Amino acid sequence: MIRLTLSRTGVFLLTLWAVLTLNFLIPRLMPGDPALFLLGDAAETAPPAMLETLRARYGLDAPAWEQYTAYMSGLLRGDLGYSLARRQEVGAVLADKLPWTLLLGGVSFTAAAVLGVALGALSAWRGGRLEIVGVGVSVAVNAMPAFWVGMLLLATFAARPGGLPAFGAYTPWAGYDSAAAEALDVARHLILPATTLALALVGDIALLTHAAVRETMGETYVMAARGKGLRERDLLRRHVLRNAMLPLAARLGVVAGLMAGGSTLVETVFSYPGVGLTMYQAVIARDFPLLQGGFLVVALAVLAANAAAGLLYGRLDPRAKGGAA
Amino acid sequence: MTAQRAGLALIGVFVFVGMFAPWLWPYDPYERVADPFSPPSAAHPLGANDIGQDILSELIAGARVTLAVGVAAGAAAVLVGSVVGLLAAAGPVPLARLAYAATEITLIIPKLPVAIVVAAYLGGGVGALVLVIAAIAWPVTARVVHAQALSLRSREYVLAARSLGAGGWWIARQHLWPGVRGLVWVQFLLAVNTAALTEAGLSFLGLGDPTQKSWGVMLHYAHARSAFLTDAWVWWALPPGLCLTLFLLGLTLAGRSFTGRTMNHAK
Numbered sequence: 001m002i003r004l005t006l007s008r009t010g011v012f013l014l015t016l017w018a019v020l021t022l023n024f025l026i027p028r029l030m031p032g033d034p035a036l037f038l039l040g041d042a043a044e045t046a047p048p049a050m051l052e053t054l055r056a057r058y059g060l061d062a063p064a065w066e067q068y069t070a071y072m073s074g075l076l077r078g079d080l081g082y083s084l085a086r087r088q089e090v091g092a093v094l095a096d097k098l099p100w101t102l103l104l105g106g107v108s109f110t111a112a113a114v115l116g117v118a119l120g121a122l123s124a125w126r127g128g129r130l131e132i133v134g135v136g137v138s139v140a141v142n143a144m145p146a147f148w149v150g151m152l153l154l155a156t157f158a159a160r161p162g163g164l165p166a167f168g169a170y171t172p173w174a175g176y177d178s179a180a181a182e183a184l185d186v187a188r189h190l191i192l193p194a195t196t197l198a199l200a201l202v203g204d205i206a207l208l209t210h211a212a213v214r215e216t217m218g219e220t221y222v223m224a225a226r227g228k229g230l231r232e233r234d235l236l237r238r239h240v241l242r243n244a245m246l247p248l249a250a251r252l253g254v255v256a257g258l259m260a261g262g263s264t265l266v267e268t269v270f271s272y273p274g275v276g277l278t279m280y281q282a283v284i285a286r287d288f289p290l291l292q293g294g295f296l297v298v299a300l301a302v303l304a305a306n307a308a309a310g311l312l313y314g315r316l317d318p319r320a321k322g323g324a325a
Numbered sequence: 326m327t328a329q330r331a332g333l334a335l336i337g338v339f340v341f342v343g344m345f346a347p348w349l350w351p352y353d354p355y356e357r358v359a360d361p362f363s364p365p366s367a368a369h370p371l372g373a374n375d376i377g378q379d380i381l382s383e384l385i386a387g388a389r390v391t392l393a394v395g396v397a398a399g400a401a402a403v404l405v406g407s408v409v410g411l412l413a414a415a416g417p418v419p420l421a422r423l424a425y426a427a428t429e430i431t432l433i434i435p436k437l438p439v440a441i442v443v444a445a446y447l448g449g450g451v452g453a454l455v456l457v458i459a460a461i462a463w464p465v466t467a468r469v470v471h472a473q474a475l476s477l478r479s480r481e482y483v484l485a486a487r488s489l490g491a492g493g494w495w496i497a498r499q500h501l502w503p504g505v506r507g508l509v510w511v512q513f514l515l516a517v518n519t520a521a522l523t524e525a526g527l528s529f530l531g532l533g534d535p536t537q538k539s540w541g542v543m544l545h546y547a548h549a550r551s552a553f554l555t556d557a558w559v560w561w562a563l564p565p566g567l568c569l570t571l572f573l574l575g576l577t578l579a580g581r582s583f584t585g586r587t588m589n590h591a592k
Contacts, residue, residue, distance in 0.1 A: 011426075011429050011430070011433070014426060014429075014430055015429075015430045015433045015434065018430045018434070019434060022434070022439070026442060026443060026446060027446065030443075030446040030447065031447075032446075037446065139574065139577060139578070140570075140574065142577065143570045143571075143573040143574040143577055144566070144570045145522060145525055145526070145529075145566060145569055145570070145573075147525075147526065147529050147544070147548075148544060148562070148565075148566030148569070148570070149566075151544070151547070151548060151552075151553050151558065151562050151566070152553075152558070152562070152563070152566070154553040155552075155553040155554075155558040155562070158553075159553055159554045159555075159558075166553075166554075253433060256435075257433070257434075257435045257436065260435035260437065260438055261435060261436060261437025261438060261526065262437075264437060264438060264441065264530075265437075265526055265529065265530070268529075268530060269548065279438070279441060280530055282445075283441065283445045283530060283531065283532060284531065286445075288445070288446070291441075291442055291445055292442060294438075295438050295439065295441070295442045298435055298438045299434060299435055299438065299439070302433065302434075302435045303433065306433055
């Protein structure tokens with residue numbers, strides 16, 4: 001039989017290479033001159049000398065292999081290219097935006113994980129009508145497009161006097177009196193986008209937890225634990241949930257991928273100044289170096305989440321370490 | 326299986342509306358027939374958009390475009406995914422490894438961001454959309470087909486066929502494909518789901534085809550004209566998203582079983 005299993009590290013390294021190479025190939029494989037793409041909106045008016053400068057700056061007239069090695073060594077030095085539209089290094093623009101995306105993603109994920117696990121576990125554990133309602137709600141929420149939910153929340157909670165802020169991550173030129181005032185302002189701006197992104201994730205997490213808990217409930221060791229008189233709450237927490245967490249941990253990477261797409265849309269709806277909004281603005285401005293830099297940052301973040309999920313899985317499940325069961 | 330029936334019924338409604346859209350819409354959705362930003366009236370039950378097109382007619386046209394893009398991209402994704410999955414399970418060794426690695430790698434790369442980048446280079450257009458969506462949606466099918474085909478490969482009748490000298494192609498076609506076929510239908514429903522959602526997301530970001538009325542394109546304009554700041558969101562932003570939600574819900578209900586584990590056993 002053919003041995004087809006790649007090790008986790010192998011897949012990780014291969015994917016890392018694939019992402020970097022894909023990022024290099026996309027502009028060069030697309031119809032059109034890559035140098036014209038670099039100019040974006042200025043392509044029609046730019047003097048030919050400028051095109052030559054750009055070709056030289058990015059080595060676009062060099063053989064493909066040399067371009068590739070130059071691109072890779074540039075990345076190693078942290079050089080993501082130059083955004084002509086913003087007259088700034090792409091790396092500097094993104095370093096400015098990344099903290100906001102991480103804040104939004106972190107808060108949304110935590111909320112979605114707590115809520116989703118609780119909803120999924122309870123509906124499976126209690127059964128009956130609660131299960132039907134719990135699963136029904138999860139399926140329905142899962143079917144709603146995140147950006148639409150965001151628009152509805154905007155209309156309901158932001159579009160009236162005294163409502164929550166409709167855009168941005170903080171009040172510009174607010175001149176805060178204290179750090180607490182600043183934190184409160186940032187939190188108020190975070191509520192709607194974070195709720196939207198959390199809603200986009202919670203259905204998936206709840207359904208997965210539900211399925212896992214249901215499966216674990218039928219195991220003989222659960223029956224044995226119940227037989228020795230363990231309280232239901234301890235049974236759920238110690239014996240059922242811990243095992244039911246495994247498929248969830250295995251799927252964290254997928255959730256991270258969902259978040260990457262979701263945050264792009266949610267940041268756009270709320271004009272939240274993260275990497276996702278920056279990518280949208282880059283699309284509108286035809287600022288391709290910035291767009292690709294944004295993609296690279298997002299893809300690397302998702303890869304990192306996948307690696308972290310693998311490590312977490314190993315910690316949760318002693319069997320995955322390759323030791324004796 | 327009442328949930329499954331409900332799902333199929335929902336899909337049926339949208340397929341009907343999509344197929345017969347030109348006979349169902351009260352006005353040509355691509356013509357200006359009312360005052361811009363008109364609120365709902367007897368003549369225009371959902372009012373008019375920013376350039377005076379009838380929103381109810383846009384909504385009906387949206388079923389057609391969303392369905393067409395979803396089905397085309399979903400079918401392409403499932404076709405590619407099935408071939409790659411079978412290759413990974415029964416192809417000649419180097420090809421099988423390549424197919425397997427490509428599947429695992431593509432699964433990890435975040436879908437929407439890569440679609441945004443490629444769509445930005447290709448420019449708007451229905452054809453480009455279908456291509457981009459199919460390119461990100463195939464690995465889910467490939468993984469499921471691969472897993473199922475692997476388990477079939479070691480069944481006795483397949484081993485018997487191989488010991489009689491059957492080649493890989495013959496085994497894939499005669500023995501693996503029939504066993505995988507049942508899964509592919511469910512995968513198709515899931516792929517249409519992914520495709521419709523991705524189309525809506527890309528269109529919302531302004532990367533769709535602005536000459537075609539899809540629900541995502543409608544939401545793009547509703548958001549760009551700040552419909553959420555006025556009462557207009559009720560008749561302009563609410564209906565297209567609701568249609569999309571019901572369509573996706575129909576696909577999910579038809580494609581999965583929630584009483585036990587999900588039928589899509591890819592983890």
